[in-house]
Structures are given as structure tokens and as C-alpha cells.
Amino acid sequence: MDLSPLWISLKIALISTVITFVLGILIARLVTKMKKGKAVVDSVLSIPLVLPPTVVGFFLLVIFGSNSPIGKFLDRLGADVIFTVTGAVIAAIIVSFPIMYRSTRGALEQVDPKYVDAARTLGLSEWKIFKKVILPNAWPGIAAATVLTFARALGEFGATIMVAGNIPGKTRTMSVAIYSFMQSGNRDKAYLWVGIVVAFSLVILIAMNLFTDSFKRRK
DSSP states (O other): OOOHHHHHHHHHHHHHHHHHHHHHHHHHHHHHTOSSSHHHHHHHHHHHHHSOHHHHHHHHHHHHSTTSHHHHHHHHHTOOOTTSHHHHHHHHHHHHHHHHHHHHHHHHHTSOHHHHHHHHHTTOOHHHHIIIIIHHHHHHHHHHHHHHHHHHHHTOOHHHHHHTOOOTTTTOOHHHHHHHHHHTTOHHHHHHHHHHHHHHHHHHHHHHHHHHHHHHHHO
């Protein structure tokens, strides 16, 4: 049995989740500190959440396609995005970022302001307050967001197939493999990959719930 769709999916999901984790926390922190224009910025950052993944894939093709300025620049550097794992990672980051960002922003905003005020009276810098006060209190929400982001990236299909295509052993993820096997009439393999995806999703959700319950009991 060819397990390459599993390893490709895990590779894409892990890389995109790490990048999204860092970007999500940093950008969520910046947005929570904004005084004006927060609603507009929040809406722009959340657009991929409501757009069909194929639309996201279309925009990525326009941006990174060989006829675009960015595409031509990357081509001169010998860096390919379209029909590569890199393209799949970018697609996964775009579609999963709103989950990480919005959940993290909500977790940061729920931290009791009195803890932050107390830290300021002790003379802690803003960075130390964020690191030692805000992050630990917001961590359950951030951890849950990270797990959901990974799950979203693992199951991404629409944007991935448009940007990365369906190249066996190279860009064919589990979701794309299911679509491909169904299209070719190979239902047995399609059912097998559906079972694998469902199993992974259940493990992810169970792990998230166990972590959340454990954190609540410690508090």
C-alpha cells in the first residue's frame, strides 16, 4: 500500500501549523492592542474562513502563477510554488490561519486585566507580561486552536488541489487521494483513506479534550 498521501499530509500539516502558530499568536497580540480599525483588520484576516477553499486556491494561482510578477520573480530564483509541496503548505497556512488567529485572539482577550495591571505595578516590561502572565493564562485556548489548525491543515482539499495539484508521491494528500480514487472508481481505496482521515481526526479531538480537561482540573 502506498502511504505517501499520509506522509505528505502530515508534512504539510506540521510545517503549516508551526508557521501558523507563530504568526497567529503574534498577529493576534498586535490586533488586541489596536485602538482603531480593529474590526476592519479582523475582517481581512478572517476572510479565508468564509471563502470557499477553491477561491483561496484561485487567488494563490493568480499571485504565484508563472505570469504574475511574484511568479516571474520566483522563477528567476529557481523557486517553484505551483504544483509543489511549498504551494500546498502555503494553501494550508492561508485556510487554517483564521482558526488560529481568531481563537488565539479570543483567548488573549479573556485574560483577566487585573493580572496584567498587577504585573505592571511590579515593573515588568510588556514582553515579560505577555510571556509570564498573558500566555500562561491564555494557553488552553491557544493549545486548542493549534490542534484545530493542525486538523484543518491535515484535511485541506480545495485550495491544495488547485495550487499543488494531484501528483502521486509528491503533492497528493489524503484528501486529494480520496477524491482521485473516487473519480477513478476505486472505492475500496477511497474508503480506506476516509477511515484513516476519520481516525486521525478523532485522535486529534480526543487529545484536545483530554488536555483541556486536565488543565481545568489543575486550576
